[in-house]
Amino acid sequence: MFRKIKFSQLSIYTNYSTRVEIDSSLREGFNRQEYKPRKHPGRSQVKVAIIPPDIQKAIKLILQDSGAKSYQQESVKLNNYIHSRLLPPEDDDIRRKASKIHETVSKRVLSKMDKELTQEEVETCNKKIDTTVFNVLKKNVYRWGNISYDKATSLQYLMARAPPEYAALVRILDEIKRRLPDYTPRSFFDFGSGVGTGTWAVNTYWKNDIFDYFTVDTSTHMNDLARLILCQGRDNVVMPFKSYHQRQFLPASVDLKYNIVLSAFSLFEMPSMQSRLETIQKLWNKTEDFLIIVEHGSNAGFRVVNEAREFILNGCKEKGYAFAPCPNNNVCPRYLELETPCNFLIKYETLGFPSKVEIMANLFSYIILRKGDRPSDDPQWPRIKMLTYSNKNSAADLGDKCLLGDLDSGVTIDRDNRYQANMSRKQLKKKGGDHNHHAGQMDR
Known part of the structure; x- marks a missing residue:
């Protein structure tokens, strides 16, 4: 049943000034020289995401057989349109x-x-x-409309969107793998699966663990393309996964649950907030462990992610908590106070079809929600959102920190502390901008 979010129930904390402190266990590790500023538990291992070679080979074979070179300009137009989309007016x-x-x-x-x-x-x-x-x-009034993915549009989408979407997903799943190295999911559900980037991403980490794949996409052309890619781009090759199911619509039953449930770049196809939240509710009902929501790193994209986050944490009966990137369950202070999106940048390698391979970057917003109560030993490291460098002779740099539902703009990073100084100087090189770092858990 659809539930209205009661924003009056959300907890909002007031601002206060503090100093960033590194997690004590990490500090001890630096003292024992177990970690270096560029290599520590909070740093993502995904620097430049590259689609797996076997998937790339299948994609290029499909594109060549389809004469997709002529789709180059149209794929760029489609990508630009997708990035510029706004939510449908209520x-x-x-x-x-x-x-x-x-x-x-x-x-x-x-x-x-x-x-x-x-x-x-x-x-x-x-x-x-x-x-x-x-x-x-x-x-x-914004003229919203969902995109109809015929065969040509699906191929254009594959050319333009597969690399950045795969990059975002492996970066997000790296968060789970890094924090829970012993976690072994057995099933995966992908809503709005498109060309199959979600399946490629989970197989990057748990290919030998997942035995049940269930994908949903309203476009039969997208479903055919996703299956063909997994079959090496050839019609006569047997599907490598024994339990791989494709459907056009969400199953009505909620009895069967999946360890990881994903909705990536799909909620913009919903015609209203109510339909989006009803879909989120259905996905949460199908979640055993993790529900992952991913959208573009625009204002509209983050609004959708934040909408889903607040609905699950405040409007659903089944308990859950924000696993990442948030260090808490409180209302997002960045969006509430500044009305700016919380987003992340990932570099990726293009397909190199039909032009040469390039390194590009993409912004995305996401939330990982986990079923159950937050563990008492869950690391609650604050997240540094913005870093503003002072002059070289100054004793400290200033930044904005997200902690306990508060965006604290009085954070001091002490240069006299060699651990924090190394973190700030070696990793946060660019002036200003959205660095998305954690104190003690950087690059999160």
Whole structure:
């Protein structure tokens, strides 16, 4: 059942100034010279993501056989369009906007009338007002529409979106693998599976552990393409996974649960907030361990991720907690106070088809939600969001830190402390910008 999020129930903490402290166990490791600033438990191992060679080989074979060289320009246009998309306007918002426009237009039209109107003139005047309101509204309301993925569009999507999406997913799954090295998922559910990047990503870490794959995508062309890629790009090759299921729609049953449930770059196809949250509820019901929501690193993309996060943590009966990237379950202070997205940058290698291979970068937003209660020993390291360098002679650098639902803009990184100084100087080289680091758990 759809539940309305009650934002009044969310806890918001006030700002206070503090100093960043490295986790004590990490500090001891540095003292024993077990870690270096560029290599420690909080640092992601994914620097430049590259699609596995066997998958790349299959993709290039499919693209060559399909004559996809001619799709190069169209794939760029599709990618640009996807990045620029906004969420569909809500009916209530449209009605409010229409009401305001109607009031303005009515006043303007009626102010020109210098006599009492007949019934017929009133009807004519109202029609004129309604027509004007409709035309103004049409220009001021975002024209949302879901994308229809036919065969050509699916190939264009493969060319443009497969590398950055795979890159984001391996970076996110690295978070689970690094923090829970002994975790072995046995099943995987992918909503809005597209060309299969989710399957490639989980197989990067748990290929020998997962025995059940269930993917959902409304496009039969996407499903065919995903299956063909796993079969080396050839129709006569047997599917390498014994339990690999594809469907066009979410199964109605909630009895069967999956260790990892993923929705990556899919929720923009939902026509409203209610449909998005109803989908999130269904995915949460199918989750055994982890639910992962991923979208583009834009304002609209992060809004969707944050919407799902708040709904699960505050509107669902089954308990869960934010596993990553947040160090807590409280409302996101960055979005609440600054209205800016919490996003991450990942570098990736392009397919090299039809042009040469390039290293590019992509911004994404995500949340990993885990079923159950947060463990008492869960590391609650604060996350440094922005770093602003002071002059070389200054004793400290300043940054914004996300901790316990607060965006603290008075964080001091002491240069006299050699551990923290090494972290800040060697890893946070660029001035300003969104670095997404943790104190004691950097590059998280």
